Amino acid sequence: MASSTPPPHYTLTTSKPYENHHFHHLQNHHQRNQRHNHPWTSQKVSLHRSSQTQPTQNAAKPPTPGPTTTTTTAPLSRNSNFPSLSSSKSELAADFSGRRSTRFVSKMHFGRPKTASTSRHTSTAEEALQQAVRCSGDDKCIDNILRSFESKLCGVDDYTFLLRELGNRREWSMAIRCFEFAIRREKRRNELGKLASSMISILGRLGKVDLAKKVFDDAVKEGYGNTVYAYSALISAYAKSGYCAEAIRVFETMKDSGLKPNLVTYNALIDACGKGGADFRRASGIFDEMLRNGVQPDRITYNSLLAVCSGAGLWDTARSLFSEMVYRGIDQDIYTYNTLLDVACNGGHIDVAFEIMVEMTTKNILPNEVTYSTMIRGCAKAGRLDRALSLFNEMKYVGIKLDRVSYNTLLGIYASLGMFEEALNVGKEMESIGIKKDVVTYNALLDGFGKQGMYDKVKELFLEMKSEHLLPNLLTYSILISVYSNGGLYWEATVVYREFKQQGLKADVVFYSKLIDALCKKGLVESSALLLDEMMKEGIQPNVVTYNSIINAFGQSETTECAADGESQIDHSPLMVLEDVAESKTEDTEQDRIVNIFEQLAADKSCHATIDTRGGQEILCVLGIFQKMHELNIKPNVVTFSAILNACSRCSSFEEASLLLEELRLFDNQVYGVARGLLMGDRANVWVQALSLFDDVKQMDSSTASAFYNALTDMLWHFGQKRGAQLVVLEGKRRHVWENTWSDSCLDLHLMSSGAARAMVHAWLLNIRSVVFEGHELPKLLSILTGWGKHSKIVGDGTLKRAIEALLSGMGAPFRVAKCNIGRFISTGAVVAAWLRESGTLKVLVLQDDRTHPPETMRIDHVSNFQTLPL
């Protein structure tokens, strides 16, 4: 059976110093190659419209802080030798700054077998511990126990043992009492220092970073806290709570006070970058610094760097790091592999992930429950439920016990798919083996039921979790509020929001983004703008996800918001509303503004004005959003590009679309070049760049990639570039962007946008036609699947089906809706073959570009200006 705690693999680093020169040579070579493969990446223009003085490829990067990372002449500088790791390739990934819910959950020291050399406590300490855990909840009790054992407890080792074990049992307040008891009885500074750094570490693991800081400050004040151990522990404590900036500040303070950071300090700091969602360059800079200071990285250093890649979605960087590790002779361990798998899965490279899993097994690093739940999540994310489930079976088969996370992962998959019976059964199974449902379990259920609009079930579950004495967390409230907003149940949303505030919880960027997205999806752009403003007032920086949601809202407003107080607002363009809000007088600071927004929505719900008063002004609102993104230096990602392309598809005029495309140009010249080239019918010249762009997109996870193809095709189709649309779709098919969509008997369109699907239908029928004309027989039954619309990223219910229905009947294609499945069009092979043989059929199948929007017109309008701008 695979052990969850394999024996440590000691690093060989120190005994295998590598050759710097060789190493550098390799990296430079590597870098040059990458540049060569991506000629366009060096043409990126500045993100700042005003400053065209910085046309370098780094202009789009946020400035890297600190003197250590900017000008590096040191021989080992990662900055000058590793830019290929972070900057040349995955521009499309940008910073998702993704965070994990586990970031506050500390991994305790449970089950870590203490080796004989490390267990220096006495059996008296164990006895004291037994008594202490028995009086859980009564803090004073620990004092009595300690007093009764005092004479027999043997020095600091016994006390640190007690602290650690109390920490493992989450008894932080008992641990603090124990700590205070111990320091009162200790005089030696060194021993006091041990107690303090242990205590800081324990509080850090429990997410009690403020308490950790207090212990640290007191220890410094009393003269025993100024040690590298205490500092490292504090840095780690901030890391575990996701406070990267704080961790770095502590690090600076440490250096100022004359202490020399050691390997552990640097490792903790790099870890802070990963957990705090920092740029890879930040971590990379720290790595440089440690090398410059003669501290050799070890396995944990690399594992932590890999974790940074995981957060930033840098699959290629992760691979390079892994090779670098091998090159330096640093052994990999289960952490290395699990983290690498995480990056692979996040990037949608599920097949590579399976290969890696085999590789680790051959190296005798056996997959554990973490490996499996990582892989399972990856499969589910890639839409491969079958593989996910077979991994669960495999897990049972090889004797790895499912733990809390594994169960929650499985339950979450079912819940997210609306398979509630299965989800609830998983819940029962986990409880049957003694794992109680926790907040994560309930969050998954609430989200799943909520997404299906089962509000009664949501209410019931929320009550149930409270009756189980589970404390709802930020995510719970975020889910509930978004679910209710999505359903238009603003009154319920208000109630939940009030409760959330009452609990003293503070919203974060994910909370706001989710809510903004919910409102955007309902076409409530103005309310979203209010929320955006509110979050910034709260000091929470919106990120690219936040902005993508707002861009997505462009042109999607189905209902116009009513003016709140009947008067002036009707005349306001959304842009003006944005400005108004920014300067708004805060008369009622007492009232929560989010509550205001909800109450307004709840009151307005009944009065849907059907006339869209925005007209062409909405474009100004969206342009304003882009302006803000530039100002805040928020890097767009591939989702942003898809959103812009989709917005173009919703434009009624070419001119509007040109304004949006101009924004695309300012963001990314490569994507712009391809989109514009294809739109102009300039396929011959732009196709090489298009292929290179598609290579980059393929790095993304499958749904992100297909969304991009969908968006690009839709835009081309919308503006009559149907052959270009078809070319893109076929390229997507060739690259398996939409899974297996195509056979002689069946065309599955359910993951495609309507433009992509239509272009695909033409291509498929042409293909079938050539089968017929080659003299082969068609399958008995032919079917075209459109699904129900719920999988599609941009198409609402039934839109795809209607589009295909219209297309087929327009062509006179003899397909009919299947009786048993309204998402399927069917026909018999014989009937279709007869139709394909008709003389007029070929003409309707071959796509022609629609010249209602001749490219000439466009060249006059805007495009000529684009070309004269300096790049």
Added chain:
DNA sequence: ACTTAGAGCT
């Protein structure tokens, strides 16, 4: 005495 992996946003 201090350090590393899996469950939340488009």
